Amino acid sequence: MSIKENLEKVERRIAAAAEKSGRKREDITLVAVTKTHGADMMNEAIALGVTDIGENKPQEVRDKFDSVLPARWHLIGHLQTNKVKYVIDKVCLIHSVDSIKLMDEIERQAEKHGTDMDILIQVNISGEETKSGVSREELPPLLIHAGELKRVKVKGLMTIAPKTDNSVTNAVHFDNMRQLFIDIAQKKYYNVNMLYLSMGMSGDFETAIEHGANMVRVGSAIFGERDYSQK
Ligand SMILES: *Cc1c(COP(=O)(O)O)cnc(C)c1O
Numbered sequence: 510m511s512i513k514e515n516l517e518k519v520e521r522r523i524a525a526a527a528e529k530s531g532r533k534r535e536d537i538t539l540v541a542v543t544k545t546h547g548a549d550m551m552n553e554a555i556a557l558g559v560t561d562i563g564e565n566k567p568q569e570v571r572d573k574f575d576s577v578l579p580a581r582w583h584l585i586g587h588l589q590t591n592k593v594k595y596v597i598d599k600v601c602l603i604h605s606v607d608s609i610k611l612m613d614e615i616e617r618q619a620e621k622h623g624t625d626m627d628i629l630i631q632v633n634i635s636g637e638e639t640k641s642g643v644s645r646e647e648l649p650p651l652l653i654h655a656g657e658l659k660r661v662k663v664k665g666l667m668t669i670a671p672k673t674d675n676s677v678t679n680a681v682h683f684d685n686m687r688q689l690f691i692d693i694a695q696k697k698y699y700n701v702n703m704l705y706l707s708m709g710m711s712g713d714f715e716t717a718i719e720h721g722a723n724m725v726r727v728g729s730a731i732f733g734e735r736d737y738s739q740k
Pocket of ligand 1: 542544565585586669710711712726727728729730
């Protein structure tokens with residue numbers, strides 16, 4: 510299958526899932542995840558209409574940025590404070606913020622570059638030990654802290670659901686995220702706007718959309734298996 514065919518298929522599936530949940534295709538942002546793939550594949554996807562691309566490593570953003578056609582870049586993977594400088598002037602949204610320390614470093618770098626930075630707080634909704642992100646209990650201090658920041662803008666939540674097989678669905682985790690998203694919006698924290706709920710990957714993006722996601726991160730369903738040989 511070509512990227513074109515894959516993309517068309519993913520587009521149709523997103524539209525169907527959106528419709529099923531009473532929304533429109535335009536209400537859902539597709540972030541095409543391009544990690545490990547070269548600029549050629551990325552440019553092919555962008556030429557086919559992809560507007561948003563996601564990388565999980567700050568170094569990949571830094572290294573590929575200048576070879577890729579204009580697009581909105583998203584940093585979706587774990588971010589160490591000492592790598593914020595690689596992405597601060599390149600990405601439009603950091604999905605993976607999980608500590609006050611990281612919020613403060615993003616604020617510092619954004620100030621230095623005279624830019625604002627939109628972020629999502631990553632929540633470990635399943636409680637899996639291997640997953641990064643904050644627990645529900647750890648979330649309020651980060652949201653309160655946002656009120657003290659000027660450059661950093663909290664725009665929503667992100668989660669990575671557990672890998673599933675056919676017998677298990679992540680619907681319950683997605684529902685919990687949606688509820689959390691609604692609860693936070695109602696509390697009206699200063700400088701916190703619940704605009705984006707980023708959840709769902711190749712294996713489960715339709716379920717995620719049906720359970721409230723408005724931003725999905727899809728890699729292998731568009732680009733095929735990842736190529737780690739370059740590493
Ligand atoms: C790789 C990755 C994805 C996309 O995964 P696929 O299963 O290939 O769609 C989504 N989110 C994050 C954080 C990732 O690292």
